[in-house]
Each structure stands twice: as structure tokens, then as C-alpha cells.
Amino acid sequence: MIGRLRGTLVGKQPPWLLLEVGGVGYEIECPMSTFYELPVIGQEVILAIHHAVKDDSAALYGFHRESERLLFRTLIRISGVGAKTALSILSGVTVDAFAAMIQAGDVAALTRVPGIGKKTAERILVELRDKVERFAVPASGAAAAGQAVAANPEIEAVAALQALGYKPADALRMARQAISQGDDAEAVIRKALKAALKT
Numbered sequence: 001m002i003g004r005l006r007g008t009l010v011g012k013q014p015p016w017l018l019l020e021v022g023g024v025g026y027e028i029e030c031p032m033s034t035f036y037e038l039p040v041i042g043q044e045v046i047l048a049i050h051h052a053v054k055d056d057s058a059a060l061y062g063f064h065r066e067s068e069r070l071l072f073r074t075l076i077r078i079s080g081v082g083a084k085t086a087l088s089i090l091s092g093v094t095v096d097a098f099a100a101m102i103q104a105g106d107v108a109a110l111t112r113v114p115g116i117g118k119k120t121a122e123r124i125l126v127e128l129r130d131k132v133e134r135f136a137v138p139a140s141g142a143a144a145a146g147q148a149v150a151a152n153p154e155i156e157a158v159a160a161l162q163a164l165g166y167k168p169a170d171a172l173r174m175a176r177q178a179i180s181q182g183d184d185a186e187a188v189i190r191k192a193l194k195a196a197l198k199t
Contacts, residue, residue: 002051009045014160028062031090067095085115092193114165156185
């Protein structure tokens with residue numbers, strides 16, 4: 001099983017990135033929290049990896065911090081929460097903010113995440129209430145600073161929001177409301193998700 005990858009960032013299209021390690025390109029799906037901290041194309045990246053293997057497929061999920069991978073692994077063990085929903089949670093809130101939601105029993109905040117209804121939110125609260133302390137894990141290294149400017153940040157942001165579970169019309173509305181002059185796609189996605197979780 002793959003648990004960690006260190007290589008050159010050769011492509012990124014939220015929520016996917018392509019990491020070249022020893023001449024092999026790995027397609028990795030990541031939450032936006034990881035995308036926000038990616039360096040420019042051509043720089044080195046170190047990611048904690050969750051390697052999921054099923055009968056007919058295999059997938060790699062990458063995380064900038066070990067605490068994010070731990071939360072992801074904890075979430076996907078909960079009935080009704082798949083990888084897509086877990087990535088949406090990590091894309092919308094920090095690990096600390098999520099832990100605070102659990103401690104506060106904030107069902108309403110959890111239901112704002114795509115794919116989480118009231119019953120699933122209540123199940124998450126019940127199953128994680130006594131486990132939130134586990135997520136306070138030190139970061140597993142820092143990524144280099146820097147961002148690549150997208151050719152069309154609005155289109156890229158809409159695609160990423162749809163990949164996170166939002167309907168096309170909602171994704172377009174969110175991106176248009178969030179975008180400002182000079183924003184790259186990652187800035188638009190960050191603002192759109194932040195606004196969505198506050199409404």
C-alpha cells in the first residue's frame with residue numbers, strides 16, 4: 001500500500017493533481033485544503049496518501065497534513081459517508097473547525113456540506129463525538145509557497161465545485177458570486193466554499 005509520495009508536481013486541476021515520482025505519474029485526488037498549499041508546477045511536493053483498493057478500481061487520495069488523512073480515514077468508516085463526501089468536508093473546513101462542529105453538536109453546519117443530510121450529520125456527530133481529540137496531529141511537513149495562475153479561474157472553479165458534489169447551476173452561481181478581479185481558481189473555490197458553509 002502507498003502511504004506517502006514525494007515527487008514533482010506536473011499538473012493540477014482541482015480536485016486532481018498529477019505527481020511524478022521516479023518517472024511514474026500518479027493521479028491523486030485531494031481536498032481543497034491541500035490544493036491551497038500546493039506550490040507552482042515543477043516544484044517538489046510531499047503528500048500523505050490514502051490508497052483505496054476495490055475489486056474493480058484503485059484510487060489515491062493525497063493530504064498535505066497527516067491530521068487531514070486521519071480525519072478522512074475516520075470519516076469514510078462511517079456508514080453513509082464515502083470518499084467524495086469526506087473530501088467535501090475537508091475542502092470546506094479545517095480539521096480544527098470540523099472538530100469544533102462535532103464538539104458543539106452543530107448538525108446545521110454539517111448539513112451544508114454536499115452529500116450530507118440530517119441523518120448522516122447526526123450519525124457523524126454520534127460516532128465522532130469521543131474521537132475529535134485524535135485529529136490534533138502535527139503537520140507532516142510544509143509545502144513550498146506559490147500558485148499557478150489559471151487560464152480561466154471561473155471555469156476551473158466551477159469544475160472543481162461540481163467534482164465536490166455541487167450541482168452545475170449551484171457551482172456556477174457560487175463561483176460567480178465569489179470571484180474577484182485577479183483571483184485564481186483556488187481563491188475562487190476557497191471563497192465559494194467558505195460562503196456556502198456560512199449560509
